[in-house]
Amino acid sequence: MSINVFLSVDFDADSAERLYYAKCPVKISKAQFDLNVGLDRLLTLFKKYEIKTTFFVPAWVAQEYPHHVEKIVRDEHEIGLHGYKHEKLNELSREKELELLHKSLKILQSFSDINGFRKPYWEISENTLDILTELKIIYDSSLKGCDFPYIQKTRKGALVELPIEDFLDDWVLFEIDRKGPEEVLSMWKGEFESSLHLNIPYISIIVHPSCIGRASRLTMLEKLINHILTQGGAFKRGIEIVSDFLKMTGNKVTVPPLF
Numbered sequence: 001m002s003i004n005v006f007l008s009v010d011f012d013a014d015s016a017e018r019l020y021y022a023k024c025p026v027k028i029s030k031a032q033f034d035l036n037v038g039l040d041r042l043l044t045l046f047k048k049y050e051i052k053t054t055f056f057v058p059a060w061v062a063q064e065y066p067h068h069v070e071k072i073v074r075d076e077h078e079i080g081l082h083g084y085k086h087e088k089l090n091e092l093s094r095e096k097e098l099e100l101l102h103k104s105l106k107i108l109q110s111f112s113d114i115n116g117f118r119k120p121y122w123e124i125s126e127n128t129l130d131i132l133t134e135l136k137i138i139y140d141s142s143l144k145g146c147d148f149p150y151i152q153k154t155r156k157g158a159l160v161e162l163p164i165e166d167f168l169d170d171w172v173l174f175e176i177d178r179k180g181p182e183e184v185l186s187m188w189k190g191e192f193e194s195s196l197h198l199n200i201p202y203i204s205i206i207v208h209p210s211c212i213g214r215a216s217r218l219t220m221l222e223k224l225i226n227h228i229l230t231q232g233g234a235f236k237r238g239i240e241i242v243s244d245f246l247k248m249t250g251n252k253v254t255v256p257p258l259f
Ligand SMILES: [Zn+2]
Pocket: 010, 011, 012, 082, 086, 119, 120, 121
């Protein structure tokens, strides 16, 4: 069995810091590692292993740093919706959220087709999934209802969900839990191998260039990529994983609207 590996990137740059920490130069500087160093390192690594994946990008980042986003598109990666300035969507009214996501979608569509969405920060609002459906977004990658793709119904239709989990997110492990690269490698390898063992055809790993782009962590990621490739894992863009999922015969897990 082959596992579809969704090694996706949240390319936030200094969007959230400009919004929530505008008077914190060190936080802004750390976030700009994405722009100065992190993105190029990840693109180089992906090119070396011929990996095409999905980068979730706040639309403000695409406006401020278009050359960075053009580089991502030029390397044939997919771009996904990720808010305008990495807002906490659950703090917005429905009207404001619709306006913001619609505006962001239009901006990103000037770079490439947009199929998917991931939540900025840790939460969405009770309206987000409905709004995404209204905006004709095909898939979401914010929820945690299964450890393989499933159908998430909304009050306006349905989305394909490419689920995520915190222990498969570099930011949580390195920046919050302060784990070392070897421990993270062992956790992620363990999850991949266990997924193979249990015939789970999917694994999602989230990375942020300013986090995973640090030398020892990037070396760890390369070891993981090598391991996954030798075990037959297939790195794919979100929309390709969605397409594989929709082609699957048999019943698919379908979850009713959350509200
Ligand atoms: Zn983000």
